[in-house]
Amino acid sequence: MSGPDPTLHQIVEIAAIKCDPKNLGQIEVFHKFCRSADTKTPEQVMQEAHPVAISKVGFSEESLAFGPTPEEVVNEFKKWLPSNYIFVGFNLMLDFMFLRTACVPEVAFTYRFLDITTLIELYFGQEGSVDTRKGYSLVKTAHSLGIPTNNSHSALADAEITLEILKKLLKVL
Numbered sequence: 001m002s003g004p005d006p007t008l009h010q011i012v013e014i015a016a017i018k019c020d021p022k023n024l025g026q027i028e029v030f031h032k033f034c035r036s037a038d039t040k041t042p043e044q045v046m047q048e049a050h051p052v053a054i055s056k057v058g059f060s061e062e063s064l065a066f067g068p069t070p071e072e073v074v075n076e077f078k079k080w081l082p083s084n085y086i087f088v089g090f091n092l093m094l095d096f097m098f099l100r101t102a103c104v105p106e107v108a109f110t111y112r113f114l115d116i117t118t119l120i121e122l123y124f125g126q127e128g129s130v131d132t133r134k135g136y137s138l139v140k141t142a143h144s145l146g147i148p149t150n151n152s153h154s155a156l157a158d159a160e161i162t163l164e165i166l167k168k169l170l171k172v173l
Contacts, residue, residue, distance in 0.1 A: 002059070003050030006097040010037050010045060011070040012059045014077050015155035017163055018085075024167050030080045031156045032073045036064040037102070056153030070102035086112040090138045090162050116162060119169045141165060 003009030012034055018027040036045045042064035046054070053059075068076070089095055092115045120141055138161055139149045147164045151157035 001098055002045055002048065002053050006101040008048055009050065011098050011102050012057060013155040014073050015159045017159050018082065019163065024163065030077055032076065033063065033067060034070040034073045035067040037070050074099055074102045086114055088114045088116060088162065088166055090116055116166055116169065119173060122173055123169050138162065
């Protein structure tokens, strides 16, 4: 994402990992970068982008000029998804707001969800201990569980970190 606001920012990268439901072993990876949406120029996306997104995700005006649009990548992602799965993520609501904004709004993602922030709250034993608005992030969660966070904020690295957090928490909960 080029920033945290789906009404202003856009998807610049989508990544997901298909896992074996029995052992959470990796089966397949989806990872694509997007150019700027048809409604904005690469220059506009860069001007509106959050500075942290630019530095951590590593997109540029040049990378936003070529390739598929966010809508095209979302449609490709939806075709890649299996018919029976559970979306697992950290702060999934934000991810889905971006996905719905990138494609036709009435096209719903009608799947089951597991936001690992709930598992994290159970693990740490305090409701509200993971509040992204107060700065508790995927990276802070990973660090507190001893999970490395190289390249965090790229979509693929964040998917990998989320999977490692899930594996660790499922062992102890």
